[in-house]
Every structure is written in structure tokens, then in C-alpha cells.
Amino acid sequence: MTGAIASAELSYELVVNGRHHDVNGALAGESLLYVLRNRLGLPGSKNACEQGECGSCSVLVDGVLVCACLVLAATAVGREIVTVEGLAGPGELSDVQEAFVENGAVQCGFCTPGLVVAVHDLLGRLPDPSELEIREAISGNLCRCTGYGRILAAIDEVRRRRLGELP
Amino acid sequence: MTLAPGTTSTRSAPAGTAAPSAPSTLDRPGMTGAIGSSRRRPDGVPKVRGEFAFSSDLFAEGALWGQVLRSPHPAARILGIDSTRARDLAGVHTVLLAADVPGSPTYGLDRKDQPVFASDVVRYTGEPVAAVAADHPEIARRAAALVEVRYAPLEPLVDPAKALEPATPPVHPDGNVFRHISLVHGDVGTEAPVAVEGSYEVGMQDQAFMGPESGLAIPDGAGGVDLYVSTQWLHVDQEQVAACLGLEPTEVRLHLSGVGGAFGAREDVSLQVHICLLALATGRPVKIVYSREESFFGHVHRHPARMWYRHSADRDGRLVKVEARILLDGGAYASSSTAVLSNAACFAAGPYKVPNAHVEADVVRTNNPPCGAMRGFGAVQVCHAYEAQMDRLAAELGMDPVDLRLRNALASGDELITGQVIKGTAPVAEVIRACAAAPMPMPDRQGALGEDGGRNGVGIGEESEEMALPGGAGRSADARRVRRGVGLAVGFKNLMYSEGFDDSAAAACRLERGVVTITSAAAEVGQGLVTLLQQIATEVLGIEKVVVAPADTGIGSAGSTSASRQSWMTGGAVEIACRRVRNRVLEIVAARHGLVAGLLELSGGKVVAFDGSLAEDLETALGDEVVEETVTYCHAKTMPLDGNGQGDAHVSFAFAAHRAVVDVDLDLGLVKVVEIATAQDVGRVLNPLQVVGQLEGGIAQGLGLAVMEEIVLEDGLVKNPSFTDYLIPTALDMPVVRISSLIEEPEPGAPFGAKGVGEPPTISSTAAIAAAVRAATGLPLTRVPIRPEHIALGGD
Ligand code: FES
Numbered sequence: 019m020t021g022a023i024a025s026a027e028l029s030y031e032l033v034v035n036g037r038h039h040d041v042n043g044a045l046a047g048e049s050l051l052y053v054l055r056n057r058l059g060l061p062g063s064k065n066a067c068e069q070g071e072c073g074s075c076s077v078l079v080d081g082v083l084v085c086a087c088l089v090l091a092a093t094a095v096g097r098e099i100v101t102v103e104g105l106a107g108p109g110e111l112s113d114v115q116e117a118f119v120e121n122g123a124v125q126c127g128f129c130t131p132g133l134v135v136a137v138h139d140l141l142g143r144l145p146d147p148s149e150l151e152i153r154e155a156i157s158g159n160l161c162r163c164t165g166y167g168r169i170l171a172a173i174d175e176v177r178r179r180r181l182g183e184l185p
Numbered sequence: 186m187t188l189a190p191g192t193t194s195t196r197s198a199p200a201g202t203a204a205p206s207a208p209s210t211l212d213r214p215g216m217t218g219a220i221g222s223s224r225r226r227p228d229g230v231p232k233v234r235g236e237f238a239f240s241s242d243l244f245a246e247g248a249l250w251g252q253v254l255r256s257p258h259p260a261a262r263i264l265g266i267d268s269t270r271a272r273d274l275a276g277v278h279t280v281l282l283a284a285d286v287p288g289s290p291t292y293g294l295d296r297k298d299q300p301v302f303a304s305d306v307v308r309y310t311g312e313p314v315a316a317v318a319a320d321h322p323e324i325a326r327r328a329a330a331l332v333e334v335r336y337a338p339l340e341p342l343v344d345p346a347k348a349l350e351p352a353t354p355p356v357h358p359d360g361n362v363f364r365h366i367s368l369v370h371g372d373v374g375t376e377a378p379v380a381v382e383g384s385y386e387v388g389m390q391d392q393a394f395m396g397p398e399s400g401l402a403i404p405d406g407a408g409g410v411d412l413y414v415s416t417q418w419l420h421v422d423q424e425q426v427a428a429c430l431g432l433e434p435t436e437v438r439l440h441l442s443g444v445g446g447a448f449g450a451r452e453d454v455s456l457q458v459h460i461c462l463l464a465l466a467t468g469r470p471v472k473i474v475y476s477r478e479e480s481f482f483g484h485v486h487r488h489p490a491r492m493w494y495r496h497s498a499d500r501d502g503r504l505v506k507v508e509a510r511i512l513l514d515g516g517a518y519a520s521s522s523t524a525v526l527s528n529a530a531c532f533a534a535g536p537y538k539v540p541n542a543h544v545e546a547d548v549v550r551t552n553n554p555p556c557g558a559m560r561g562f563g564a565v566q567v568c569h570a571y572e573a574q575m576d577r578l579a580a581e582l583g584m585d586p587v588d589l590r591l592r593n594a595l596a597s598g599d600e601l602i603t604g605q606v607i608k609g610t611a612p613v614a615e616v617i618r619a620c621a622a623a624p625m626p627m628p629d630r631q632g633a634l635g636e637d638g639g640r641n642g643v644g645i646g647e648e649s650e651e652m653a654l655p656g657g658a659g660r661s662a663d664a665r666r667v668r669r670g671v672g673l674a675v676g677f678k679n680l681m682y683s684e685g686f687d688d689s690a691a692a693a694c695r696l697e698r699g700v701v702t703i704t705s706a707a708a709e710v711g712q713g714l715v716t717l718l719q720q721i722a723t724e725v726l727g728i729e730k731v732v733v734a735p736a737d738t739g740i741g742s743a744g745s746t747s748a749s750r751q752s753w754m755t756g757g758a759v760e761i762a763c764r765r766v767r768n769r770v771l772e773i774v775a776a777r778h779g780l781v782a783g784l785l786e787l788s789g790g791k792v793v794a795f796d797g798s799l800a801e802d803l804e805t806a807l808g809d810e811v812v813e814e815t816v817t818y819c820h821a822k823t824m825p826l827d828g829n830g831q832g833d834a835h836v837s838f839a840f841a842a843h844r845a846v847v848d849v850d851l852d853l854g855l856v857k858v859v860e861i862a863t864a865q866d867v868g869r870v871l872n873p874l875q876v877v878g879q880l881e882g883g884i885a886q887g888l889g890l891a892v893m894e895e896i897v898l899e900d901g902l903v904k905n906p907s908f909t910d911y912l913i914p915t916a917l918d919m920p921v922v923r924i925s926s927l928i929e930e931p932e933p934g935a936p937f938g939a940k941g942v943g944e945p946p947t948i949s950s951t952a953a954i955a956a957a958v959r960a961a962t963g964l965p966l967t968r969v970p971i972r973p974e975h976i977a978l979g980g981d
């Protein structure tokens with residue numbers, strides 16, 4: 019048994035939020051989510067299900083929105099990984115983050131990092147989505163606290179602000 | 186207040202002034218405008234940045250990972266346990282069994298009937314048997330799987346009705362009935378000309394908070410331990426953990442870490458004892474994070490219910506008598522079952538005047554998963570039944586269902602079926618009227634456009650029209666066979682704990698160099714208590730710089746974050762502590778300047794005199810002086826129910842009404858909830874945005890119970906312990922919530938007159954949706970969650 023685990027240990031490098039990180043002695047089966055949270059000190063991406071159902075672990079890999087819990091960390095070598103920690107500079111908030119705080123879209127906040135990443139992805143691809151398109155786009159992000167009403171309000175505010183409809 | 190398009194909120198004007206709990210001639214509620222404004226939550230920024238430390242995010246140098254081994258059987262005798270192979274695995278530091286528990290072998294909220302680890306018998310699928318600590322979570326998992334437990338499976342008791350039969354062997358030495366309540370009110374022999382009767386069921390719902398159970402235990406090197414954990418009540422955990430560890434409570438210090446939602450599921454101990462045992466056994470910090478599957482086994486669920494009802498009324502629709510039999514499945518261990526049953530019995534007749542009532546209620550032990558607290562407990566189950574009965578009665582009488590409810594609506598001064606007279610506010614008719622008067626969502630199935638031009642709910646236009654059908658685009662068998670239905674329901678519940686369990690809340694207010702620090706052990710679980718405490722402090726002290734310190738057991742208990750009680754209880758403690766600080770500050774400053782304290786006030790961070798003779802910055806006025814006050818707040822005393830289920834068992838009540846509009850695909854049985862309108866009795870709005878969030882979030886959970894969520898059991902085995910198979914509402918399932926009215930009639934005795942708002946949204950929203958689906962289909966649909974086959978195949 020011991021040998022089986024030990025022989026599977028890997029070392030590799032990941033690029034997260036523009037920074038290079040060395041990963042040493044990892045097990046081959048570790049997910050990107052596990053490595054981010056437990057090896058790289060980036061616990062912002064959350065672990066509500068670890069089976070691809072809740073979106074709390076949403077990150078961007080080479081610009082594509084993925085569930086970090088479903089990506090093997092070792093397969094993300096050489097790719098650009100962006101997590102919630104990389105959306106705004108130190109002490110700053112992105113427009114999406116600001117709108118979430120201002121509109122009451124955050125309660126317990128466990129779904130929040132994943133949603134914020136997913137909304138950045140959505141509005142980056144589709145600047146003027148309909149309400150239905152927004153609902154569809156975030157339907158992979160479960161929130162148990164808010165009933166989504168204030169989250170939709172926050173997204174709508176960012177949409178209008180980016181379109182110049184709001185100051 | 187910022188609201189989404191399509192959402193409206195009209196707050197009725199306060200009917201009177203707030204009732205401060207510590208009256209003083211200087212009280213001017215509303216002075217700073219902090220109360221009643223949508224202040225930002227202080228933890229919002231760290232949460233959106235991913236910097237807020239949830240209990241699963243904690244890190245300690247050299248920490249080991251813990252893993253619990255659980256029973257795969259709902260009922261079995263344990264013949265033997267061999268942990269040799271697990272111990273021998275490299276990277277494993279310890280394997281603990283029942284014999285390794287130094288203190289009490291059992292724990293529990295109400296009765297200590299639940300073993301830390303099963304040793305002789307397991308009573309539910311998922312019961313803990315052993316725990317492992319290892320270098321890596323994967324090694325811990327493998328080690329747990331290497332613990333060899335020899336079971337002799339027993340026939341599980343899974344039918345709660347069978348648990349009541351005297352001939353059924355007890356599942357536990359304490360017997361199979363947790364509690365029986367026989368409630369007799371008025372003359373139960375009275376008959377009336379009209380009667381309707383029905384049987385109803387509620388399935389087992391899961392709280393499904395997003396942040397899985399998790400924590401970090403750090404041994405202090407002197408035999409004690411510090412536990413960082415998500416919980417609803419630090420002190421009740423501390424008491425149970427210390428007893429199991431055989432330590433003094435002072436040696437087991439609990440610290441609240443970030444809580445990813447609770448909804449009742451964190452009232453009971455889950456990993457608290459296991460993780461401390463592992464830390465003390467290894468002398469190393471230990472971290473446990475449940476997987477989602479383990480979380481389904483790791484906490485209690487909402488009690489499934491079977492209910493029979495008969496409502497008797499005069500021909501003009503006045504209720505004469507309500508009879509009910511209520512059976513709740515408590516599962517294997519007691520948890521809070523006795524309190525859940527009390528609520529089910531006390532609120533069995535709904536928010537109506539009922540002169541005569543007879544309720545026989547039981548909660549029993551089975552080999553199903555343990556059940557306990559979930560938002561609105563006890564009240565949710567009976568609301569589904571009594572509101573279906575009210576609709577039946579209306580049909581029988583040929584009366585409008587709203588009129589029938591208004592005719593019987595409780596009001597302040599009326600008596601409940603427990604004989605308790607409602608002394609506080611009870612705007613039942615008001616919530617019903619406001620909810621029923623809300624405009625209907627558009628477009629309707631007939632294609633008419635509403636006054637709001639279709640902005641409410643999903644957009645109009647052909648493509649979205651198709652998407653908005655039940656099941657989404659392309660999933661209707663025949664769009665012409667989609668029917669719209671509307672249903673309305675009303676519910677209520679107690680605020681605070683009841684039946685003589687009068688727990689207090691402690692809080693401290695400290696003013697130092699112009700900054701206020703509020704300390705309490707109250708658990709912020711996402712609801713926004715930290716915002717309210719800041720607002721209360723600012724309101725009372727006129728100071729904007731308010732910090733809410735992290736919660737831990739270093740101060741007295743705040744009681745549980747449940748039963749919609751913390752705004753009142755910890756809010757009350759903070760209000761009084763701040764008032765005392767203010768009075769002392771004014772006295773100190775008055776003495777220094779040779780003035781009269783009564784002529785000074787705190788405003789905008791300054792001490793000012795009414796006549797303008799003084800306006801001094803607090804920091805200058807007080808210098809290094811620190812003013813601190815600690816207060817323990819108690820609510821009005823309550824009494825246990827007597828042998829007939831009568832007594833002043835509750836402190837206060839909150840009411841809400843919901844109106845659901847649904848579209849139902851008759852052929853496929855799919856339901857699309859189009860809109861929920863609501864009106865709620867809130868006493869006073871402390872933070873409008875947070876109230877809206879509680880209403881919308883609570884309604885989402887009510888929607889889940891109505892048409893989606895159920896833990897499916899087969900012979901005591903859980904068939905769907907994942908978000909793949911246990912579905913909770915997504916943004917596509919959840920409709921727009923139209924807040925028709927927040928009724929602000931200040932509650933006497935409540936800080937600022939505010940009632941807790943967390944639970945009422947979950948109580949009658951389920952019943953309203955069920956009523957709407959019945960209206961659309963014409964089917965009786967007596968069981969929730971309503972499943973597609975109940976509709977498509979026409980029966981429950
Ligand atoms: S944690 Fe990755 S989808 Fe849930």
C-alpha cells in the first residue's frame with residue numbers, strides 16, 4: 019500500500035493568476051481544486067460538492083470556465099489558471115465583486131467565489147444577456163441562501179453599467 | 186432599497202413607535218438612520234474576494250486529516266472491529282474506536298442517546314464507527330476503508346407507524362417514542378354541519394447548505410483543545426464535546442469559523458467530538474472536511490410527516506373544530522425531535538381562530554437517518570396539511586379560499602389552540618390581504634400582457650416563452666397541455682425557544698478610542714446578524730466605527746442561531762450593552778465638564794450638549810478611557826405544555842402568506858413555478874436588503890420541498906446522497922419573488938420592534954405551490970414533494 023501511494027507522487031509547476039507555483043510530492047489523483055486550496059494557499063475556490071454539481075469551485079483554465087474539482091491538477095500544467103483571487107488587484111474589487119456586495123448577493127458566501135468567476139466569464143462572452151440567458155449561465159452555480167434574486171440584481175447592474183446604461 | 190426589475194416592495198408605515206427594551210428619556214430611535222437602512226454586510230468584501238475563512242479553509246502547520254468510518258447498514262449488531270490493517274498503513278497516525286472515548290460515550294442536544302462511535306449496534310446508515318487521522322486526506326480515506334467491521338445485519342425498523350406499535354422491539358434502550366403530545370382544547374365533542382377530511386405527507390428534506398461540515402482542532406499541549414468549527418451554537422457544542430472528552434468546558438474552547446449556511450443542520454454535533462479526539466490522541470492539529478456525500482449522512486434532516494386532519498365548520502365558514510393526528514419520523518436518535526413535535530402540535534391548526542381542537546402527535550425512533558432542526562421545523566410540515574384542508578373546506582363550502590382564511594384569521598388578543606393568548610402583534614388578515622392583492626405575473630398562458638408589460642418573470646417573446654415552459658425548451662410534450670394554477674397559503678411559527686427553555690444571550694460593547702467593538706458568541710451563519718449588530722450599535726451610540734469581534738466561547742452563551750431568535754436575543758443584548766456604554770460615557774464627560782449627563786447626547790461620533798455648549802470628539806472626550814459593558818439578555822418567560830397540550834409555551838409569533846403561480850405540463854408532470862408573491866409580518870425592518878434576502882432564500886427552500894427535494898430512502902438506505910440526485914433549486918427553477926408587503930407593526934418587547942424573519946418564508950411557500958399545482962391539475966396531490974409521476978399518472 020505504502021509503495022502504491024508513494025510511487026504516485028508528482029512534482030510540477032502551475033501558473034495561477036499569473037504567478038508560477040511549484041507543486042511537490044503531490045498524489046497523481048489530486049484535483050486542481052485540492053491543489054489550489056491545500057498546496058498553493060488559495061482557498062478562495064470552494065468545495066461544496068467536489069463532484070461537478072455546484073460550481074463553487076469555478077475557475078478559468080486558458081479562459082474556459084471549468085469546475086476545478088473535475089480537473090486533475092497535473093493536467094493543468096502549462097495552462098493559465100485564473101481563480102477568484104486573481105480577478106482584482108490587492109485591496110480592489112472587480113465590478114462584479116462590487117455589485118455582489120452592494121446588491122445583497124452575498125449571504126453565507128460559500129457559493130460566491132464560484133459565481134463571481136462564472137459571471138465574469140458570462141459577461142466577457144456575452145455583454146448584453148437576457149434575464150433567461152443569465153439564469154441559464156449561472157444555473158450550474160448552486161446557492162442555498164439567496165434564492166438568486168439579489169445575485170440576478172447584481173449581475174443586471176454590472177451588465178447595465180458596462181453597457182453605459184448606469185453611471 | 187435596490188431591487189431587481191419585477192420585484193416590488195411596499196412597506197406599510199410603522200403603526201407605532203419602537204418599544205425599546207431599556208427605556209430612557211434620551212431614547213430617540215431612528216436617530217442615526219442606521220436601523221432600517223440597507224447597510225453593507227461587513228463580511229461581504231472578503232467573501233467576494235475569496236478571502237473569507239470558512240471552516241474548510243483553515244490551515245495549521247503539521248495538520249493531519251481526519252476521516253470517519255460509517256455504518257453501511259441501517260441496523261446491525263457489531264460482532265467485532267479489527268483496525269490493524271488501517272493502523273499499519275504508512276501515513277496513518279491513529280485509529281479511534283468507541284473504547285477510546287475518555288468521557289461520556291454518548292451526546293445529544295436534548296437526550297444524550299447518540300454514541301460518539303457505535304460499539305455494539307448501529308442504528309442508521311452512516312452512523313460513525315471509527316475515526317482515522319493521517320498525513321493526507323486520501324490516505325485517511327483508504328485507512329478508514331481498511332478498518333474491518335464485522336456486522337450481523339438486523340431487520341431495520343423503517344416504518345414510523347410500526348414504531349408506535351407496542352409489539353415492535355425497541356431500536357434503542359430508551360424506547361421508540363421520543364414524545365407524544367395529546368392536545369385538547371375547548372369541547373372536542375362539538376360537531377359542525379360541514380367537515381372535510383384528508384391525509385397528507387411530507388418527505389425528508391435536507392438543509393443542503395453549501396459549506397460542508399468541517400473544522401480544525403488544535404491541541405493546546407496541556408490536555409485541552411481549541412476547536413475552530415462551523416456551528417449554530419458554540420456553547421451547546423462545547424458542553425457536549427467537553428463531556429465526551431472528559432474535560433472541563435474551559436479546556437475545550439470553541440471558535441466560530443466561517444459558516445457556509447446552516448438552516449438547522451448545524452445545531453447538532455457532527456464532527457466536533459471526533460476531530461478533538463483525534464487531535465488529542467495525536468498531539469497534532471487535525472482537519473476534517475466532509476465530502477458532499479458524507480454531509481448527507483453527517484447531519485440531521487427535516488422530519489418526514491404523515492398527517493390526518495378533519496376540519497369542521499359552520500356553513501358560513503367559521504372554523505368550529507380541528508382534529509389532527511401527526512406522526513413524525515425522528516430517525517435513530519433524539520436530536521431536537523421533542524421540540525419539533527411541540528411546534529407541529531402547537532401550530533397544527535394554522536394561524537386561525539379555532540375554538541375546539543384535538544391533536545394527537547407522536548415523534549418516533551426508527552432506523553432511518555436522524556431528523557432534527559430545519560428552518561421552520563414542525564411548522565412547515567403541518568402547514569402543508571392545514572392549508573390543503575382550508576382549500577378543501579373552501580371548495581366544500583363554495584367559498585373563496587382567501588375569504589375563508591380572512592374569516593378565520595387570528596389577531597392579537599385571540600387564543601391559540603394551546604390556550605395561549607397572543608399578546609404581541611398578529612397581522613394575519615393583513616398578510617393575507619396584501620399577498621392576495623399582488624398583481625398577477627404576465628404574460629399568462631392566455632397571452633395577455635400585464636400592466637408591467639411582461640417585465641415580471643421570464644421575458645416574453647417566442648424563444649423565451651418556449652424556455653419558460655415547464656422543463657425548458659423542447660421538453661413539453663404538447664405546449665397546449667400546459668396549465669396555469671394559482672394557490673395561496675398562510676403560515677406561522679414561534680420566535681425563540683419555547684416551553685420553558687428560556688435561554689439567554691450575552692454580549693459585550695466596548696468603546697475605545699472612538700471605536701466600538703461588539704463581542705458575543707452568536708453564530709453568523711450567512712443570515713447577516715453581523716450587519717444588524719453593527720447597525721444596532723451605530724443606532725444607539727451614534728458611532729459609525731463598529732467592529733463585530735469573532736465569536737468564541739470566551740464570553741457567555743448567545744444561545745442558538747435558530748428559531749429566528751438572534752436579531753431579538755443577541756440584538757437585544759447588544760442594544761442594552763450599547764445603551765449602558767452610552768450612559769456611562771455621558772456621565773464621564775458630564776462630570777469632567779461640570780454638566781448634567783441628561784443634557785448630553787452622542788451623535789455623529791461626538792458628545793454634544795443640547796444647548797450647543799459642548800461638541801467634543803469622543804476620542805478627545807474620553808482619551809484613553811475604555812468603557813465596556815457586558816449584558817445578558819432574557820426574553821419573557823415561557824411555560825411547558827401541560828398534559829392537554831395547553832400553556833403559554835411561546836414568546837412571540839411571526840406570520841407570512843405566499844401566493845404561487847405555476848405552469849404544469851399535464852402529460853410530463855413537470856412544474857414551472859412562475860412567480861411567488863409574499864407578504865410577511867416583520868415587526869420592523871432592520872435592514873431592507875437583508876430582509877429581502879431572507880425572504881427570497883427561504884422561499885427557494887420552500888419551493889424545493891414543494892416540487893424537488895427529498896432524501897429517498899429504501900429500507901433505511903439513502904438512495905440520493907449527492908447534488909446529482911438530490912436536486913435543489915437553481916437559478917432556472919427559482920422564479921421572481923414579488924414582495925407585496927412587509928407589514929411593520931412593532932412587536933412589544935422586541936428590540937426596535939423587529940421580529941425574526943428567517944423562517945416564515947419557508948413555512949407557507951411550500952403549501953402555496955402545492956395548492957397552485959392542485960389548482961392547475963385538479964388532482965388531490967396530498968404529498969410533497971410533488972413528483973412528475975404524481976401529476977402525469979394522477980395520484981400520490
Ligand atoms: S465543488 Fe466543484 S462543482 Fe461542486
Ligand code: FES
Nearest residue numbers: 126129161162163
Ligand atoms: S450565499 Fe450561501 S450558498 Fe450562496
